[in-house]
Amino acid sequence: MNHRAFLTELFDAAIAAADPKKAIAAHLPQKPKGRTVVIGAGKGAAQLAAAFEDLWGAPVEGTVITRYGYACDTRHVKVMEAAHPVPDAAGIAASEALFEQVQGLTEDDLVVALICGGGSALLAAPAAGLSFADEVALNEALLASGAPIGAMNAVRKQVSAIKGGRLAAACAPARVVSLVVSDVPGDDPAQVASGPTVPDAVGRAEALKAVADYGITMPPAIAAHLVDAPEDAPLPDDPRFARNEVHVIASAAISLEAAAAKAKAAGWPSVILSDAIEGEAREVAKMHGAMTREVVRRGRPFSAPLVMLSGGETTVTIRGKGGRGGRNSEFLLSLAMELDGVAGVTALAADTDGIDGSEDNAGAFADGGTVAAMRGAGVDPAQALAGNDAYTAFDAVREIFAPGPTGTNVNDFRAILIEA
Incomplete structure (x- = not known):
């Protein structure tokens, strides 16, 4: 197979x-x-x-x-x-x-x-009194903040x-x-x-709270507008x-159910962990990795063979400069490190619109030998993860998944196949 x-x-x-x-x-x-x-x-x-x-x-x-x-x-x-x-x-x-x-x-x-x-x-x-440059600066600050989509949108709607x-x-x-x-x-x-x-019922007060809660660095004009704007959305x-x-x-829920039905028809039991997982991509990967190891080693909380499916929208906090990759590629690189040496596991993480971040891929594939293959290709996976450079790491081992634009967008798609 x-x-x-x-x-x-x-x-x-x-x-x-x-x-x-x-x-x-x-x-x-x-x-x-x-x-x-x-x-x-x-x-x-x-x-x-x-x-x-x-x-x-x-x-x-x-x-x-x-x-x-x-x-x-x-x-x-x-x-x-x-x-x-x-x-x-x-x-x-x-x-x-x-x-x-x-x-x-x-x-x-x-x-x-x-x-x-x-x-x-x-x-x-941009709202009256703000410039296009202000909106670009805000967008860049939000993308780099690691804040969840609800927090980012609370701010966007008010400016x-x-x-x-x-x-x-x-x-x-x-x-x-x-x-x-x-x-x-x-x-x-x-x-x-x-x-x-x-x-949306969320107003300016919630937007200001999101800025404070996630430590988002606001462009000065945006920060002033959030305080002094004449009216809310x-x-x-x-x-x-x-x-x-x-x-x-x-939605992601409908699409994950369709993937589960496809797996079942092929004789693979499946479980949908959630269609609404949020959080830092590399940290969410650690949870998926721990659960996968538990299935492989102890047969709990699920028994193999199995396909574990999940969706949602993870985030990435930009830590380095010049790195290439999006949230799904970063998730999978972190997952590959968690599953290094674990046999019988293959995973795919991809954005359903066909583009992960700003690169040409939707995501990537990985298995228990991916990290060793990266090292053999001269790539340090830990260093790549630290520099948000997952695309380069997967490209080095030809594990990039690039289906092209799909014509839809129901967020992240993650599938981990665990053999018996």
């Missing part, structure tokens, strides 16, 4: 469960008397827009924004591209285009918002002109139906892409949102 090929099949099953057309078909809204306008943001927004066009069967117009290289052909909806994970000027232009798209709507019109992971960086629109429900507010009096592909632990739609069309009880609907159409 080719274990890496089998793990790839499980990954593919997880992606198929989040197929845009299948996900949207079950949540199509009622057609309006007036216009249908599509807006959207995220690394799978173009694929969602193409699927919606195919399913809608009526005139549609709109604009969505996705990451460079993630666009696909659409007939009526304009697809714009911008930078991720650090915003660029194209994100500013795309955000402005979204606001222009929803101007002059009436209560007879329908806005369909297609929202998925990656939108936080793509939707660059943006488009996040935290503000884009939906601009659509009023039209009805907004948000179709959300969740990439956040717990599947709170207000957290996906920092909730441009889904307001709109709250869910704002009357402009009264007719709106929100549907989570795909």
